[in-house]
Structure formats: C-alpha cells, structure tokens
Amino acid sequence: MATPPSPASSAHDHYSPHLERTIQAVNWTALAAIAVDIYQASTFTWGSQLHGASNLVRFLKLHSNEDVEVVIRVPYAQEEGIDEKEMELSRLAMESEVATMEYVSSHSRVPVPRVIAYNSSSDGGGIGSPYMIVSKAVGTxxxxxxxxxxxxxxxxxxxxxxxxxxxxxxxxxxxxxxxxxxxxxxxxxxxxxxxxxxxxxxxxxxxxxxxxxxxxxxxxxxxxxxxxxxxxxxxxxxxxxxxxxxxxxxxxxxxxxxxxxxxxxxxxxxxxxxxxxxxxxxxxxxxxxxxxxxxxxxxxxxxxxxxxxxxxxxxxxxxxxxxxxxxxxxxxxxxxxxxxxxxxxxxxxxxxxxxxxxxxxxxxxxxxxxxxxxxxxxxxxxxxxxxxxxxxxxxxxxxxxxxxxxxxxYYSTMINGPLKDKADQFKNETIVRREAVEILGEDLVAFKLTRSQFKALALQNLDKFPSGGEVRKWLDSKYANE
Structure with a gap:
C-alpha cells in the first residue's frame, strides 16, 4: 500500500507550518483503513493532495472489484495550547456541515457529495484529528x-x-x-x-x-x-x-x-x-x-x-x-x-x-x-x-x-448632535493614551488594547502616573467602568 504523499508533493506550491503539523498529527493508515473497511477494498493508494486556508484534502483510491475514489478532509492541526472554545467551535462546525449536507441531499436535487464517514472529536476517535470522508464528484x-x-x-x-x-x-x-x-x-x-x-x-x-x-x-x-x-x-x-x-x-x-x-x-x-x-x-x-x-x-x-x-x-x-x-x-x-x-x-x-x-x-x-x-x-x-x-x-x-x-x-451632524458625548469620549481617550505612551512606551500601550485592557494596564502601573494627570482623571471617570 502506498504511503501518503509528502508535503512536497502537494498540488500547491505554498507550504505552511500548519500543513506539516497536520501531516505528522494524523494517523493516515488508520484513516485509510476506515474507508477500506466501508468499501471492503483489498488495497488503497493515496492520490493527489490539496490544501487551502483551513483544511488539508487528500484523495484516496480504493481498489477492489470496482475501484472507488473518495475525498478525505481534515482541518489543520492547531498549535498546542489552543483555546478549548475554538476546538469546540470546530467540532460543532463539522457537525452542522454534515447535518446540512444530509438535509439538502435528502430534501432536494441539489448535487451534494455524500458523507461516507466522519468524526468531529478533537482526536477523531484515535485518528489524531477530526476528519470527514465524502464521495468524489466528477468535474472541474x-x-x-x-x-x-x-x-x-x-x-x-x-x-x-x-x-x-x-x-x-x-x-x-x-x-x-x-x-x-x-x-x-x-x-x-x-x-x-x-x-x-x-x-x-x-x-x-x-x-x-x-x-x-x-x-x-x-x-x-x-x-x-x-x-x-x-x-x-x-x-x-x-x-x-x-x-x-x-x-x-x-x-x-x-x-x-x-x-x-x-x-x-x-x-x-x-x-x-x-x-x-x-x-x-x-x-x-x-x-x-x-x-x-x-x-x-x-x-x-x-x-x-x-x-x-x-x-x-x-x-x-x-x-x-x-x-x-x-x-x-x-x-x-x-x-x-x-x-x-x-x-x-x-x-x-x-x-x-x-x-x-x-x-x-x-x-x-x-x-x-x-x-x-x-x-x-x-x-x-x-x-x-x-x-x-x-x-x-x-x-x-x-x-x-x-x-x-x-x-x-452626516458625520459632522452626528458628532455634533446625537453622538457628541461619544465623540468627546473618544477624543479624550486619545489624550489619555498619549500620556500613557509617554510614560510606559508604545510596546506596552499598543493600539489593539480594549478599554478594559487599558484600564488593567493603567492600574498595574498606577504609581507611574502623576496625580492630576490624564490617566488618573480617566480612571476616576465613568468611562473607565464601561
């Protein structure tokens, strides 16, 4: 039986570290065995490989009395320490995708690949990754x-x-x-x-x-x-x-x-x-x-x-x-x-x-x-x-x-009318941030901070800000608690 193609044989020239992690994480032999068992195939051969923004796709040829080719899709293996919420979202996204494909296929004539097997759990039931096996459609x-x-x-x-x-x-x-x-x-x-x-x-x-x-x-x-x-x-x-x-x-x-x-x-x-x-x-x-x-x-x-x-x-x-x-x-x-x-x-x-x-x-x-x-x-x-x-x-x-x-x-009317208080708040916050940057530096006071993150940073470094300064006045205002 042929082994899965190496990353170098991908149909795409672009190479991603996600791809290498995925290839190493998945038990491809065990995954192929699932399809072999379903189709009662005697042997199998790995075909071409594609990878996109979120998934690795591999084609698997099953050899028996009638050769069959199926498509195996696995999401990219995530780095260690990934948020459990993101893992759960990934699992539920696959569950919803399978349910949608089955519903559309059974209630309409829309041509949808048939879901042959899947496992949405984080380790795919021992495979090392969630996976989906679907029928291969002809065409380009x-x-x-x-x-x-x-x-x-x-x-x-x-x-x-x-x-x-x-x-x-x-x-x-x-x-x-x-x-x-x-x-x-x-x-x-x-x-x-x-x-x-x-x-x-x-x-x-x-x-x-x-x-x-x-x-x-x-x-x-x-x-x-x-x-x-x-x-x-x-x-x-x-x-x-x-x-x-x-x-x-x-x-x-x-x-x-x-x-x-x-x-x-x-x-x-x-x-x-x-x-x-x-x-x-x-x-x-x-x-x-x-x-x-x-x-x-x-x-x-x-x-x-x-x-x-x-x-x-x-x-x-x-x-x-x-x-x-x-x-x-x-x-x-x-x-x-x-x-x-x-x-x-x-x-x-x-x-x-x-x-x-x-x-x-x-x-x-x-x-x-x-x-x-x-x-x-x-x-x-x-x-x-x-x-x-x-x-x-x-x-x-x-x-x-x-x-x-x-x-x-429209902009001028809104910031001088219904949204004046919010516009004034934003203007004041630029002044507050400017003082914080002067004291703590750009590396600590990044633009990507949320209001609550800035507040936490300011409180951690409260002793560095002058009494009566912009940061301390802001911390005492109602806006710091929004």
Missing part, C-alpha cells in the same frame, strides 16, 4: 473555466445555478441559525436550528459577542443585533485610536436596516443559504460541449438559514470584485451575466408560481444595496475602504467629486 472547479466560456455556455450554467437557488429557497426553517441534526427538531425533525455562535468564532469570521447566543425569527432583529455588535466593538476596541468616523458609519449602517429587508419574503420561513456559493465550490463537467453540467456543490461549512433578502444576492462569480478598477475588462461581462440571471430567474419562478408576483426575482434585481450593506457590516475591516464610496453613491447619490459630500455632512 467552475472558477478554472468560467472566464473562457462563451456567453451561451455561461447561460447554460446560470440556468442550472438558478435551479439550485430555487431548490435551496424551498428548504425553509422557522429560525435563522445553524442547522444541526439531533433531538429537539420541530417541523424538520430530527433537524433543528441552533445559534450561529455554535459554529462561528467571534474573533475570526463574525462579530458576535458571547451575549448574542440565540437564534432569530426576524431579519430586522438579526441584522440589528449584528450591526449593534459592530458599534460595540468599535467602542471598546483599539483604546485611544481615532475611531469616531468608523463609529458614525456603523450607526448609519444600523439605521438603514428597516429599509433594506423585506420581511414579507420570510412568511414561509428562512432558506438555507450556502456560505460561499462561489465558482471554486461548484464542480462542472462536459466543459468542452455546448451543455456544461454542474456535478456538485462543495464546501457547506458555515452554511446557515438566513433572511430571504440576504439569500437573494447574485452568485459572487457574476459580481464585480470590490478591488477592481472602474475600467476592469470583466465588468461588462458581469453586467450581461446578471441580466441573463435575472431573465432566467423570472422564467423559472414564473413556472413554479405563475400568479405569485415573482418576489424572489425582484429581490435579486434589487440586491445591490443589500450586498454593499452586508459586506460592510460583516467585514468592516476588509471592505470598509473599498466599498465606502460605492455605498454612499448607491444610497445617497454621492460622487467622489462632490464639493460638499453627504458622508461628511
């Missing part, structure tokens, strides 16, 4: 061929994408959250919905604090909670930094929510929303024919139920990348593809419900503002700079060349 990632396709071929693919979206739209639950399989299900027993905090790290992908540990039954409540967390994070983090503009923008984002979300679309529940419905997660076959065929939708990790307005956004592979210049060559093609998508969606939705008024089609066609909002609220540090001007242009008609832009007028 859509991202590798999409740009070379003719308009007619892309329309064939988009027609299938529309069909998949409509199927997912029909799979609805009564709450917004992560899908799990177990006791406690209601309409879809044994499937149930649990809070998104069960599967998402508050420090990496989302901005949920521990206190927002619940499911939601309203698009308004969900996104207001999300936007409020942004406001609170800006307030408490990066003590002494200049952040009043970010704070004002976060307030503006929250104020727009009632105008963005059509809750009438959710009367029948909340659809299953693939968390990364992008071309790298769509496999396609018959690429060189007039009728390319979608064979699988991959990577269901992080998928959840969502408000229909959030669900009804164009697939990202026909959306302009925020980092593109205005004259990017692919923008006209994306515009054509979105027009094709709209036509196909209207035709398909009309066939399903001739007298329904095409609510989903209309939601897609009006989704640009929702896209801008959700990108800014979900990824404020990554997208804030890129989408700032498109956001204000879309909602308020502001141009970058405007002499008196609305964004500046």
């Amino acid at each position: 990632p859509l991202c590798s061929v999409w740009n070379e396709m003719q308009d007619e071929q892309r329309e064939v693919v988009l027609r299938q994408v529309v069909d998949i979206i409509l199927q997912l739209s029909s799979l609805r639950f009564d709450r917004i959250g992560a899908i799990f399989k177990g006791e406690g299900g209601t309409d879809h027993s044994p499937w149930t919905i649990l809070p998104l905090t069960k599967i998402s790290s508050s420090e990496i992908w989302t901005i949920w604090p521990a206190g927002v540990d619940k499911t939601f039954t309203s698009a308004f409540d969900y996104w207001i909670a999300y936007a409020t967390c942004n406001i609170e994070r800006i307030d408490r983090n990066n003590f002494g930094s200049v952040k009043d503009y970010d704070y004002v923008c976060a307030w503006l984002h929250r104020s727009l929510i009632p105008s963005l979300y059509n809750t009438s679309l959710d009367t029948k529940g909340f659809p299953i929303n693939h968390s990364d419905f992008h071309s790298q997660n769509i496999l396609i076959d018959d690429v060189d024919t007039p009728s390319p065929r979608i064979t699988a939708i991959l990577d269901w990790e992080g998928t959840s139920t969502a408000p229909t307005t959030s669900f009804a956004q164009y697939p990202l592979f026909i959306v302009d990348h925020p980092f593109w210049d205005d004259d990017h060559l692919l923008k006209p093609r994306n515009m054509r593809d979105q027009a094709t998508f709209n036509r196909l969606m209207r035709e398909a939705e009309c066939r399903l419900d001739p007298d329904g008024g095409l609510p989903l089609s209309q939601a897609f066609e009006a989704s640009h503002g929702v896209y801008l909002f959700e990108q800014l609220v979900s990824f404020p540090y990554w997208m804030g700079g890129q989408l700032f001007h498109p956001f204000f242009e879309h909602f308020f008609g502001e141009k970058e060349t405007d002499k008196d832009p609305f964004s500046w007028t």
Whole structure:
C-alpha cells in the first residue's frame, strides 16, 4: 500500500507550518483503513493532495472489484495550547456541515457529495484529528473555466445555478441559525436550528459577542443585533485610536436596516443559504460541449438559514470584485451575466408560481444595496475602504467629486448632535493614551488594547502616573467602568 504523499508533493506550491503539523498529527493508515473497511477494498493508494486556508484534502483510491475514489478532509492541526472554545467551535462546525449536507441531499436535487464517514472529536476517535470522508464528484472547479466560456455556455450554467437557488429557497426553517441534526427538531425533525455562535468564532469570521447566543425569527432583529455588535466593538476596541468616523458609519449602517429587508419574503420561513456559493465550490463537467453540467456543490461549512433578502444576492462569480478598477475588462461581462440571471430567474419562478408576483426575482434585481450593506457590516475591516464610496453613491447619490459630500455632512451632524458625548469620549481617550505612551512606551500601550485592557494596564502601573494627570482623571471617570 502506498504511503501518503509528502508535503512536497502537494498540488500547491505554498507550504505552511500548519500543513506539516497536520501531516505528522494524523494517523493516515488508520484513516485509510476506515474507508477500506466501508468499501471492503483489498488495497488503497493515496492520490493527489490539496490544501487551502483551513483544511488539508487528500484523495484516496480504493481498489477492489470496482475501484472507488473518495475525498478525505481534515482541518489543520492547531498549535498546542489552543483555546478549548475554538476546538469546540470546530467540532460543532463539522457537525452542522454534515447535518446540512444530509438535509439538502435528502430534501432536494441539489448535487451534494455524500458523507461516507466522519468524526468531529478533537482526536477523531484515535485518528489524531477530526476528519470527514465524502464521495468524489466528477468535474472541474467552475472558477478554472468560467472566464473562457462563451456567453451561451455561461447561460447554460446560470440556468442550472438558478435551479439550485430555487431548490435551496424551498428548504425553509422557522429560525435563522445553524442547522444541526439531533433531538429537539420541530417541523424538520430530527433537524433543528441552533445559534450561529455554535459554529462561528467571534474573533475570526463574525462579530458576535458571547451575549448574542440565540437564534432569530426576524431579519430586522438579526441584522440589528449584528450591526449593534459592530458599534460595540468599535467602542471598546483599539483604546485611544481615532475611531469616531468608523463609529458614525456603523450607526448609519444600523439605521438603514428597516429599509433594506423585506420581511414579507420570510412568511414561509428562512432558506438555507450556502456560505460561499462561489465558482471554486461548484464542480462542472462536459466543459468542452455546448451543455456544461454542474456535478456538485462543495464546501457547506458555515452554511446557515438566513433572511430571504440576504439569500437573494447574485452568485459572487457574476459580481464585480470590490478591488477592481472602474475600467476592469470583466465588468461588462458581469453586467450581461446578471441580466441573463435575472431573465432566467423570472422564467423559472414564473413556472413554479405563475400568479405569485415573482418576489424572489425582484429581490435579486434589487440586491445591490443589500450586498454593499452586508459586506460592510460583516467585514468592516476588509471592505470598509473599498466599498465606502460605492455605498454612499448607491444610497445617497454621492460622487467622489462632490464639493460638499453627504458622508461628511452626516458625520459632522452626528458628532455634533446625537453622538457628541461619544465623540468627546473618544477624543479624550486619545489624550489619555498619549500620556500613557509617554510614560510606559508604545510596546506596552499598543493600539489593539480594549478599554478594559487599558484600564488593567493603567492600574498595574498606577504609581507611574502623576496625580492630576490624564490617566488618573480617566480612571476616576465613568468611562473607565464601561
């Protein structure tokens, strides 16, 4: 039997220390034996190896009367001392992914790889890592061929994408959250919905604090909670930094929510929303024919139920990348593809419900503002700079060349009106931090400190700060106890 390929034989040139730790941590022979036993294979051979941002993927060929190839995925082995909470999040994320894949597979025609075996415990039941074994789908990632396709071929693919979206739209639950399989299900027993905090790290992908540990039954409540967390994070983090503009923008984002979300679309529940419905997660076959065929939708990790307005956004592979210049060559093609998508969606939705008024089609066609909002609220540090001007242009008609832009007028009004006390607090905290830096140095008084961390640092070094100085005055103020 062949041994697993070495790191040097990976399909990617980039080499990560996570990869080496993972290869050394996993008992690959024992993991292969699980698949061998399931398929009653006589021998096995390790195939190609891929690694991405979070997982190592290996292909395993099982030899018997009929050869079979399966896909084995393991998350990167973590460094020693990893937080137990993060380990539990990783375990529950896999449990939710498996439950979602099983539900979608059994309740729709969406092509989903079959889960053959998995173990979400930290050591994988003796394997040395959590693991998942799934069936291998034929095809190549859509991202590798999409740009070379003719308009007619892309329309064939988009027609299938529309069909998949409509199927997912029909799979609805009564709450917004992560899908799990177990006791406690209601309409879809044994499937149930649990809070998104069960599967998402508050420090990496989302901005949920521990206190927002619940499911939601309203698009308004969900996104207001999300936007409020942004406001609170800006307030408490990066003590002494200049952040009043970010704070004002976060307030503006929250104020727009009632105008963005059509809750009438959710009367029948909340659809299953693939968390990364992008071309790298769509496999396609018959690429060189007039009728390319979608064979699988991959990577269901992080998928959840969502408000229909959030669900009804164009697939990202026909959306302009925020980092593109205005004259990017692919923008006209994306515009054509979105027009094709709209036509196909209207035709398909009309066939399903001739007298329904095409609510989903209309939601897609009006989704640009929702896209801008959700990108800014979900990824404020990554997208804030890129989408700032498109956001204000879309909602308020502001141009970058405007002499008196609305964004500046709004900011000035807020910091001199409803948010004046908070703006004054931020200004004072920059003065307080400046004194602390002069006394303790930049290494100790880093910008990344939260307000509570700065307070703890100041108290530890209280004897170094002068009586009547800015730090001591701040410690005696109400703001030090927020």
